[in-house]
Amino acid sequence: MPEQKRPIGMSLPLPVLMGLAWLVPGLGHVLLGRKLRAAVFFIVIVVGFLMGIVFDGELMVPHAGDPLSYLATVASVGNGVLFFITRAVGLGQGVVTAAAYEFGNTFLLTAGMMNLLLVLDTHDIATGKKDW
């Protein structure tokens, strides 16, 4: 019987695997050998994120006196490395007066939340709670 190759992600410590899954959308699934799903997740999240930036959405950071901005920050940072690169190059500041500003925000926040769900999915696969 041929020996089954163990995905590299299974030998990584769980926090490291989850961290990598958060940093790059779909990377956790690639490391666990789920390449098709990883590709789909990567495309969906990156397209959603880019749409958010193109439509003048804002990558949220905490604003004093605005409790909801903290929740929005969690969702924004959920985009992983996309968040940091985009902020570093000065994009994602948001144009409140733009017609599609709210749509842009929605795309950015949902992309981040989807990526955070992928981190949880990676956890479930790595711990054997999900076998596919």
Next chain:
Amino acid sequence: MLDHLSLMVLHALLISVFFSFLWKRDGQERWRYFLKVFGALVIGAILLGWAMYPFPRG
């Protein structure tokens, strides 16, 4: 630039694809789930829009 309806449809498309691959295992199941979620999001949003029609802002 895309209008708001197109943006909403595109958003629904991304969400539906994501969840059908996250929660469903085989192709046929995924297609069924995708169509269900996509339909619910798009038709639901249009129905909600009409339901709010009698209550204009301002």
